[in-house]
Amino acid sequence: MAQIIIKDVTKRYANGFEALKGVSAEIVAGSFTVILGPSGAGKSTLLRTINGLETPTAGTIQVSEQIVSKATLQQVRSHVAMVFQHFNLVDRLSVMTNVLTGRLSHRSWLGSLLYLFQRCDLDIAHNALVRVGLTEKAWSRADRLSGGQQQRVGIARALAQQPRVILADEPVASLDPVTSEEIMGLLREICTRDGITIVVNLHQVELAKRFADRVIGLNEGLVVYDGPATGLDRATLSRIYRRNGDQVDEQLETMLAYA
Ligand SMILES: Nc1ncnc2c1ncn2[C@@H]1O[C@H](COP(=O)(O)OP(=O)(O)O)[C@@H](O)[C@H]1O
Ligand SMILES: [Mg+2]
Structure with a gap:
């Protein structure tokens, strides 16, 4: 069953910047999904639209068969929990x-x-x-x-x-590598044991490969990959981490080291 349905979601901020350019994805209940992409790809914006912290300019988000809107916000948030980079x-x-x-x-x-x-x-x-x-x-x-x-x-x-859903926005970005593994392992275990749907934003390929069932690769507001973590080969990673069309991202070579 789809727990989260993201349908043609576009997000244009007040300054005119389009952070999401028609993103669609269905996330199955009880799955562990990593949204992977470089800084600025739109990962946080996407996660924030799922629990209504940002409103899409176009398109819809459905959580547990409810369209996220002002009217349903409280109900949606009661079963969607957030985990943050700086713990909050x-x-x-x-x-x-x-x-x-x-x-x-x-x-x-x-x-x-x-x-x-x-x-x-x-x-x-x-x-x-x-x-x-x-x-x-x-x-x-x-x-x-x-x-x-x-x-x-x-x-x-x-x-x-x-919650039925936990959204974690870069939960290990402020932690050392060993602690990062432990925290990712804990989230993974919660998903497996409690059947809670987990969506994690990450910029580290190696963690995505180790823990994700499914990876949604974002680049400049577009889904450029959607599939198993095993499909993250060199070509896919360069699509996820490229900047301004062909220009090579400074992070790219490091990321490709894991391909
Ligand atoms: N409130 C905002 N107003 C204008 N632009 C924003 C706002 N929030 C984020 N952005 C821009 O949208 C893009 C995507 O941001 P974000 O979703 O935070 O990406 P990520 O989490 O992948 O780093 C970035 O270029 C960022 O500068
Ligand atoms: Mg972010």
Whole structure:
């Protein structure tokens, strides 16, 4: 079943720049998809349109059979969680409180306002911390943790939301290579074990190859590849990483080293 349907999506920003130029893709429930492309390709814009942080100029996005629009936004966001490059934790709050904020979309506005959590919220948050292996840090201040641990908190917060979809925008771009592998492995495991649909934006080919079921290659707002990670050969990678038509991207040679 298609969990996410992206149909002819174009995004033109207020300054006239067209970041997406007619992108279409269907993402199957429970799959692990990597959106791969150089900086500026439109990866963040695409991810942000899926949970309604950006509105497409043309085309539609459907999540769990619902068209993403102002009217459905709250419902869509309640089961679409986000994981960010810079973790987006509240530094001064405890790990547990940060994870609990994942429950806010399930609380009434008054409950949210008063930060009223129920016993079941605490259990859900605790279980999320168990999943990411951070129970012993539950009452530490978030900013006392290492980058890798902070990203685990970000993932626990996403899990606490009990989402059907997790969108991760460059979740390992601020982490060292070993920690990056661990975080990607954790996301992969969550996908496999919980059946949560995961879409990850990445610019690193080697991680896409190791973890993705499917890779959507973006270049200058266009899908230039859509297929298995095993199909990322030299020719495909140069299509994904080329700039201004033929001009060779400075990242390209490094990327091709993995082809
Ligand atoms: N709010 C905005 N206004 C104008 N241009 C933007 C805006 N956000 C992003 N862009 C431009 O759109 C293009 C795609 O950006 P983005 O989706 O962030 O790409 P990526 O995540 O692949 O690096 C870039 O050229 C970027 O400068
Ligand atoms: Mg980006």
